[in-house]
Amino acid sequence: MSGASSLSLLALLAVLVPITGGLLVFTAGRWNHRAAGLAVVGVVSLGSFAIVIVMTIAMAWQASHGLQAESVLFTLVPPIDIALRVDAMGALFAATIAALVPLALAHAVGYLPDDARQWKFHGFVLVSLGCMTGVALSANLVTLLLFYELFSLLAWPLIVHERTPEAFRAGVKYLVYILSGGGMVFAGVALVYWLADSAQFMPGGLLSHSMLDELPRGGLIAACCLLLAGFGVKAALMPLHGWVPDAHPAAPAPFSAVLSGVMVAVGVFAILRVLLEIFGPALLVELGVLPWLAGFAGVAVVAAAILAVAEDDLKRRLAYSTISQMAYVSLAVTLLDPTALAGALAHITHHAFFKGGLFFCAGSILALTGLRKISRMRGLGRRMPWTAGTLTLLALAMMGIPPLSGFVGKWTLGSGMAQAGGFGHLAVILLGSLLAAVYLWPVIYRIWQRPEDGDPMQDGPSADVGRERRRWMLFAVLAAGCITIALGVAAGLPGFPLELARLAADQLLGVSAWK
Amino acid sequence: MNRRRAGRILTAVLIAALAVPLMYGMVQLPAPGHADAPAHTNVSAGYIERGAELGGSENLVTGVLLNFRALDTFGEVLVIFTAWLAVAAVAGTASNAERDPVPPSPVVDYVIRLLGPFIAIFALFVIVNGHVLPGGGFQGGVLLGAMLILLSLVMDAETVARAVSARSWIWLRATGVLVFAMVAVMGLPLAGYLFGLPDEPGLRQVLTVALELGIGIGGGAVLAGLFFAIAGADRS
Amino acid sequence: MTPELVDIRPLLAVLVSLACAGAVFAVRHRARWRAFWSLAAAGIKFALVWSMLPGALAGRVYVYQFGELLPGVAFGFRVDALGLFFALVSSTLWVLTTIYALGYMRGSHSLHRFFGFFALCISTTVGIAFAENLLTLFVFYELLTICTYPLIMHNEDLAARRAARKYLVYTLFGGGLILAGMVLLHSVTGTLSLAETGILDASVGDHWLLAIFLLLIAGFGVKAALMPLHAWLPAAMVAPTPVSALLHAVAVVKAGVFGILRTIYNVFGIDLLRDLGYADWLAMLAGVIMVVASVQALRQKEIKARLAWSTISQLSYIVLAAALLTPLAALAAIIHIANQAFSKITLFFVAGAIERGTGRKRVDELAGVGRLMPWTMAAFTLASLSFIGVPLMAGFVTKWYLSLGALDAGAGIYVAVMVISGLLNAAYWLPMIHQAFFKPLPSEPGNDLRNRPRVSSMMIGPILVCAAYVILLGAGASAPSMPFSLAEAAARFAFELEVPLE
Amino acid sequence: MIEWSHWLPILAMLPLVGGALTPLLFRHRPAAACFWAVSVASVTSVVAIALLLRLVDSGGFSYAVGGWLPQYGIELRMDEVGAFAVPASLLVLLSLVFSRHYVARAVDASRVSFYYALVLINLGGLNGFLVTGDLFNLFVFMEIFSVSAYALVATAREPIASLAALKYLLLGAASSLLVLFSVGVVFAMTGTLNLEDAAAALALSSPMPAGLALAGLATGFAVKAALFPVHFWLPDAHAAAPAPVSAVLSALVVKAGIVGVLRTLELFGGAESLLQPLLHLVVWLGALGALGGALMALVQRDIKLMLAYSTVANIGYIFIGLGLATASAVSGAMVHAVNHAVIKSALFLAAGAMIHRTGLRNIDDLRGLGRRMPVTAFGMAFTLIALSGAPPMAGFTGKWQIALGALQAGHPSLVAVLVIAGIVVLAFGIRVINALYFRPPARVAVASATEAPASMWLPVLMLTIASLALGLAGTPMLEFVGPAAQSIYGTLP
């Protein structure tokens, strides 16, 4: 088991390195040395990324040899172990996070004013990176709860980083939602623990089907609902999404990217864990909660998209789009089909990069021109060609235009749905994609339009506004674009998210989807 | 005034309410005068039967006082001495100015001055023969006191008070207590008990008379002292 | 059942601070000696109490008996797991509070009185913890009332006097109730000794049992600030901060709660109470208090007032947990004594440090304080997160076991209540953190980052230690010889369980 | 063995004669008079302690005064009730020590020797009262301590003192008459005055006149003890008297009334049908007294009046205990009589020391005195808390036992009475403590005050220590009085 223990060590490092690194960065403000600070941030973030990649590869190797790793880190109080474990879904998710966060940090270097406070931003982001990795690698519900609560709280200072009244309001709203959700999660976790005397994640479900006779059905349903609702807040599952459209525009753009790209996804990820590894497919069918979830998710896909159409603020529009896109995943899982699940998992990763990239773009536009409203972005394409170009690319990816990454996920997802006979689900997905086009096309169209009188981008005294001089931001934007292309074009290659997602689906549902 | 009246009515009711059970209870007592009542058959019978012989005085009252229940009498002597102490400690803040300055008539004056020595002699007689005849220390002491009071009515109280020095007055007043205490303590070697009188008749006689004298002199002096104090003539 | 060893350490632990109090009174105005004696006693007591931990963990019970105070009522000490747990918490915090107080009170008047009574307080608290029977407990309980009185009164102004009077009226009233309850108890059982599984049984008769229960719970409830009887606690906030900390975190309220625990576990016993069903009502009351007091806390503008209401709410966690009558809930009740104590004392220390450093007392004045006093406010944040129930912090452990216990008891509603209370906690703690860290400093003269307020390191030190404890209690609870195992042992004894809980 | 019992009459005679000699020997030498009085009281205390030791050692014993058989002569006897002579002697001793400087200011120099004489005679009367086994002798000694007590109240210089003393005297004399009258009735019924003989005879006698005697004795002693509706003489008298006298009065003289009640119960122990209604009545009167006294104390501004009302309350407790007639309640009441004596004398002495130093007696005027007179103030604070019945101090034992007895007798409401009264007591105690320690001085006299001389603070301190020590000695005390309680009531549940 030396392989297993080295994997445990890697998992531990993947969590601890960013956390300790982040704490170190906090103090960077005192150094008054920008280069040193940047070096630390870079080393920590890239180091974490490297660790996660190594870990993922090791996991994949082990999985091919039929091994699974679990490491008990320490015992919180005797019966509750804080434990990490590396499985395919976790590794995929950890890798997504570890990849997106360095990009966000890079973008932030350009985005944020160069003062002592930016190190706090970096520090918080790094610590939340560690915590999110912890969520991804949790071996049981309690560990998940621990990291989930921690990074939820850590997001708060990041949302209010701008210190504007809107930011404060959004921060309060965020806290109210998230803490309420956290409370429900807590209750749900306690209930699960009480029912099963354990909170371990198990392929096929901790609460196995056979337990139904012994355990109170009401308790099980309550636990399921509590956990779904609790994580649903984070996952922005309608109608629990209220904080999302406020928090995203208020937060600094690089953090919006993280927020939309991975933080919301953490909620979805947790829902997957709960549904598949706590309750298990069989029990879920028995309890009959899936149709309800499907109903909510389906409504969310459509309704959020419609709301996005009506929104003129770019970041708000993107926020609604996140709600809609993440609902795909919830919708997909209700079918309990391995292909759909693999597609959903891949979609999470893909979405992280194109949505993150879109927010980078929005951030760059905001930072360089001060524009938020789409209706005023005429002529932007010429002023900021690289940014606008990437934005176009990413928007197309989101619409699901092949061969970009958005298409891969949706396709897999859709084909799985079709296989499982979920044509209603499929219809919803298609409708969602259509609506995505409806709300994203105007953006593309508008930025490439020629500026008219009264538009900010009209040549004039402010002709210098909007030149893409901040290279860190541009780097992040372009990197996101490149990754999106790569993920789409090379989706089928081994080691890319889709393959990992398949492996994860296999592990979770216990059947092979790709034969 | 209304409160006063209400208080009176309440008191009347209370006393009336008390009267019924009180009287009812009293008539349940053995009737007075019957020889077979417990008051006569129990302890008293014993006193009458052997008291004179054992106590050494034919006057059983004196026997009871000075011998059988000597401790009571010692207490009694102390009470009256205490009364004087108390009066002396408290009085004197009253002013002397309000004494009646008018002297009594010369007749009264003369008669009393004449009677004085006779009263004193009679008192002495009562005291010394207390154990055989009706009388005793207290009775004689009262006579002595009365004589002094009478004298101070006709002479000025202060004059009478000054007849003896203040220091001596105190010792005189304490005579009863001191003599009684000494006799009581002598009882220990002589009779084996405190307050005991010896069996030897002569010695017992002497001690009894000494007690009577002490009580008489002390009582008289205290009574006079009380009067002086009330009259504002006490110089102590 | 459990091996009892005669040992003088319980007595010494009580006497140490008594002697210290004497010494402090004696040295009067010599500050160095005052500090020396206070710290020496704190250290010795700390060592004495902790030295009993291994034995207690091994299941030994230390006893020290005096003669009988009254027929059938001995005066003595018996250190069982629950008592030792309470004593551990108190003696540990006393060391910290003493250091803090030495920093905080510097330059105040009547310091020998202050530190003398301060020492007496802890002496009585340990006495409460080690009491072998209700009467001994009551003696120290009342002494505690009396010894804290001068501390509340310390400022000697009108507000202090009012508060102190209120405190006294309430606690004395409570003492009276306890006394009455004790008399009833003694008359029906003939003993007051605390037994591991209770001294009452059903043969006593329902109305007697109810009367005893009501009297004892209400009596101890006064100090535990059970809600209709809580009014003294917010008022007592006028006291100097170390005293508030002592009142709220260590001694007074915990003494009340400890009394309630003793009543439930050692006077009535679990089985009897379960049959009687009184505890359900108590749990219901505690549930209501948890929410109502939190709402009240939310409405307070003064930092310390908010802390006070929070205390009321937090104490009802303990009462609720005890009233649920399940082993895990009992564990939650006992462990929360420590968790609440360390978390709350951190908050109080911070409030005091802020007041000393910047003169700010109100929530809305906190703007920018985080930048003036970053370490202090960081500690504050940790402690408040503990109350909110964030995992890794002490408060989470309580919530976890309390939830399981509530579910065991078939009262899942309390999980919901707890969640709501946790949210309310967030609602009143986070705005303060928000103010402190995210709001800019008002541009007033003196608010210059370059000359930060100088707060004595004797105040900062304890704050950081306490904050570290908050994490240690949450994250390292299971480490060897941490209080957790002791609490677990105590809960096991109450339920007569041989095997470790779960 | 017999030689020992000679000390029994000496217990009473020593202070009586010593008192009588005081003005004779030391009329113009107050200091010498004080020394003399203290010496006499010390010797008396030693005698009392020796007798107590013998009592503990070999049980009760009696002494035939003059060598006459009990029913012919007077019998003195030492029993557990009589053992109250020990605290009585010691408390008087401390009060005398305290008086050394106090009376120098409070009493005219020419009368100081009278003052000491009266105190000693008071002690002698008390001791005699306690150890006598004869009904009429009981009356005589009662008069000795009563008359000296009336006078002692009047020795104070305050104008109100004479009025208070007169009030005390009129009621006291009337109550003495009731006692004497009842003694007459008993004599008429039984023909004997010896307590034991009379008790034996009364057990067989017709109920009505016996009831009369019982009512008369009980009422008479209740007045002396200041039981609730007949307590109104007490506050004025105890407040007006010089402080050491107040201490003696509150601690001992009212307790003599209690002892009288005990003797009455002993006398009628065989006539249970008569006793029952009386005991019932006594319980409720006691409860009213306990509550009323405590509440009245709460509203007083004069510190000595406050203490006096608290005496009424404590007498109420004791009567509750006596009336409940259960083993624990009665022994509790008896122990409380002693404990209250110690506590209350400490309080009065401490108050006296404060008045001596400042001339102020209003609680509000005494503000800030705690720092000026640390020992005295500490004694007062400590004993006030003891007074409230906080364990393990002396006030607790009795109240606890009485409360237990109340429950045994089926009166849980009385527990509430005791508890509430205790809280009220603590409330006014706290008021005083507050003023002493937590308020700045409001009067020049306070600001310039210094600690009282050692002759004052030492007794206070000793009594303070005693008020703790007696609390810790609760069990032996209860065990000591237990048999007496049983024998007085016949058998107790």
Place this chain on the structure above:
Amino acid sequence: MKIAATALSHVDYLVAVALFLTGAWILLTSGNLVKKVIGLNIMETSVFAFIVTTGMIDGGAPPLVAPGDPGPFASPLPHALVLTGIVVAVSVTSLALVLILRVRAEFGSVELDEIALSLAAGDTAEQSERHGSADD
């Protein structure tokens, strides 16, 4: 009839009771201090009368027991008691009188009503009064 006969046989006692109650009435209702003392004296007298009556025996001689005298004799004990009682009564009365004198000197009256009035008046000026009158 029987009642009347019993009452008649106990008439001495009943008179004593009547006297006792009369004295009590005066003691309780009179507003004059001297009269109160007189009431007290009446009560005392009644008690002495009662006690001495218990020692009475029909046709009895005083207890001067010369050898050979057959009796019956009155019981000596009540006599002795009453003698003691009288002395006590004298003591108490004299002390009461002295106290009344002092009251009169201080309040200018022996009527309780008037004393109460002057007390009430003095109360208002108590503080100033107390120091001034301390030398009295």
